[in-house]
Amino acid sequence: MPLPPGPTAHPVVQMARWFRNPLPLMDEAHRRFGDAFSLRLAGMPAPLVVVSHPEVIKEVFALGPDQAHAGKANLVLKPFLGVHSLLLLDGAEHLRQRKMMLPAFHGERMHAYGRSMIELAHHSIDRWPIGQKFAVHGPMQEVTLQVIIRTVFGIAEGPRFAELADLLTRTLRVATRPGLLFAFMQRDLGPMSPWGRFKRLAARTSGLLRDEIRSARDKGTAGRNDVLAMMLDARDEAGRPLSEDEIHDELMTLLIAGHETTATSLAWALRWILPDAPLVQRLRQEIAGAGEDPQAIGKLELLDATVKESLRLQPIIPLVARILQEPFEFGGLRLPTGTLVTPSVYLVSRRPSLYPDPERFVPSRFLTFKPAPWEWLPFGGGLRRCIGAAFAMFEMKMVLASVLGRVDARLASDNVRVTRRAITLAPSGGLPVIVTSRRPREAVASRTAA
Numbered sequence: 001m002p003l004p005p006g007p008t009a010h011p012v013v014q015m016a017r018w019f020r021n022p023l024p025l026m027d028e029a030h031r032r033f034g035d036a037f038s039l040r041l042a043g044m045p046a047p048l049v050v051v052s053h054p055e056v057i058k059e060v061f062a063l064g065p066d067q068a069h070a071g072k073a074n075l076v077l078k079p080f081l082g083v084h085s086l087l088l089l090d091g092a093e094h095l096r097q098r099k100m101m102l103p104a105f106h107g108e109r110m111h112a113y114g115r116s117m118i119e120l121a122h123h124s125i126d127r128w129p130i131g132q133k134f135a136v137h138g139p140m141q142e143v144t145l146q147v148i149i150r151t152v153f154g155i156a157e158g159p160r161f162a163e164l165a166d167l168l169t170r171t172l173r174v175a176t177r178p179g180l181l182f183a184f185m186q187r188d189l190g191p192m193s194p195w196g197r198f199k200r201l202a203a204r205t206s207g208l209l210r211d212e213i214r215s216a217r218d219k220g221t222a223g224r225n226d227v228l229a230m231m232l233d234a235r236d237e238a239g240r241p242l243s244e245d246e247i248h249d250e251l252m253t254l255l256i257a258g259h260e261t262t263a264t265s266l267a268w269a270l271r272w273i274l275p276d277a278p279l280v281q282r283l284r285q286e287i288a289g290a291g292e293d294p295q296a297i298g299k300l301e302l303l304d305a306t307v308k309e310s311l312r313l314q315p316i317i318p319l320v321a322r323i324l325q326e327p328f329e330f331g332g333l334r335l336p337t338g339t340l341v342t343p344s345v346y347l348v349s350r351r352p353s354l355y356p357d358p359e360r361f362v363p364s365r366f367l368t369f370k371p372a373p374w375e376w377l378p379f380g381g382g383l384r385r386c387i388g389a390a391f392a393m394f395e396m397k398m399v400l401a402s403v404l405g406r407v408d409a410r411l412a413s414d415n416v417r418v419t420r421r422a423i424t425l426a427p428s429g430g431l432p433v434i435v436t437s438r439r440p441r442e443a444v445a446s447r448t449a450a
């Protein structure tokens with residue numbers, strides 16, 4: 001049985017459009033072909049079957065570890081994260097490592113990170129220029145990088161951590177060049193070539209991570225409650241620990257997947273919040289009531305709705321992928337084993353039946369509408385749902401509360417486009433903004449206390 005229909009343009013043309021900005025291509029194909037269509041992208045081993053009906057997505061997310069694989073669909077990340085990365089594993093091995101990592105990102109543990117998220121956000125805000133245009137994506141990246149380093153290693157001070165932060169920033173600057181995702185660009189032509197530079201930076205980062213793993217193992221983990229210590233202590237059902245290679249690749253995954261994504265989502269959130277003066281006003285009132293208490297900020301309803309709405313309107317990852325390990329039937333179609341099924345995060349979030357007037361930024365819709373996991377999927381779903389979802393949303397709230405509480409700012413340009421940073425879709429130019437005024441932190445804190 002054939003795959004669902006789709007655009008007939010040459011695969012090279014489809015890939016070029018996909019690469020530039022996949023959203024208009026998905027919109028167009030959805031308008032023409034409906035809730036299931038195929039895209040043929042040059043360089044991909046199989047066509048992508050893009051699905052956007054929530055009921056079909058529900059079924060895709062319900063597929064078991066031996067029915068659909070995500071790791072094989074993420075192979076493009078291998079040079080960046082390593083073969084043992086959770087994002088690249090499948091089947092039993094994926095479940096084993098996922099179970100060992102999940103506890104680090106749960107409830108109470110996560111709240112313990114709230115204070116440092118707020119501290120680091122204020123430290124950044126203190127240095128923002130007043131009255132001058134600057135790209136806010138950079139500072140957001142600095143904050144989220146410091147947060148994840150602190151979360152993973154427990155502290156973020158000392159020369160080793162400064163070196164790690166510097167290396168990761170430089171590695172990402174090279175690695176997020178979209179062209180490097182193509183195998184033909186991955187050639188080491190010396191230290192000045194993009195891939196050569198990336199390989200050298202990645203090797204130095206690896207060296208630091210391995211030093212850190214060995215030193216933590218030698219010293220023991222007593223009294224530590226960071227993610228590295230948890231990974232060293234974790235045992236699977238057979239009582240086996242994670243190997244050094246496994247821990248290394250998972251650290252790399254958390255450090256990279258755990259900060260670039262959140263920084264870009266924060267930049268998008270500001271893109272929608274800043275021009276909406278009445279919303280800023282209402283958020284400020286709500287935030288003032290919570291002071292700097294991370295738990296209280298985490299529970300603010302309008303802030304929560306605002307974060308969810310900005311992730312809906314502008315998902316940074318437009319689809320998630322599964323490779324079928326057995327045939328999958330829906331809507332009269334039977335997709336064969338090996339098909340790449342891709343629930344579209346983007347198209348679901350633009351369904352008027354779920355989100356009336358879907359192009360508009362309306363945070364209040366999430367005050368009353370509680371979507372099912374297959375109706376709002378910026379973090380994917382099922383067995384592969386992002387393990388950092390709660391952490392990322394919590395961090396976004398801490399940072400946005402800190403920014404909005406102290407800073408009056410506006411976008412420097414109305415023309416904000418979608419640009420690609422390797423895997424993620426980011427606001428163009430790093431989202432230039434202009435801060436018009438900044439209150440001292442103490443003034444905000446004392447007004448809250450009064």
Ligand code: HEM
Pocket residue numbers: 070086087088098253254257258259261262265316317320321378379380381382383384385386387388389391392393
């Ligand atoms: C706003 C920020 C973030 C977004 C939008 C995001 C999005 C995603 C998406 C779409 C997936 C794939 C899910 C699927 O295939 O169904 C994913 C997986 C993953 N994310 Fe995130 N993520 C974010 C933040 C984080 C953070 C903070 C961490 C860690 C601290 C993290 C770690 C991971 C890992 C390890 C996986 C692989 C899960 C697995 O395959 O079992 N992410 N994320």
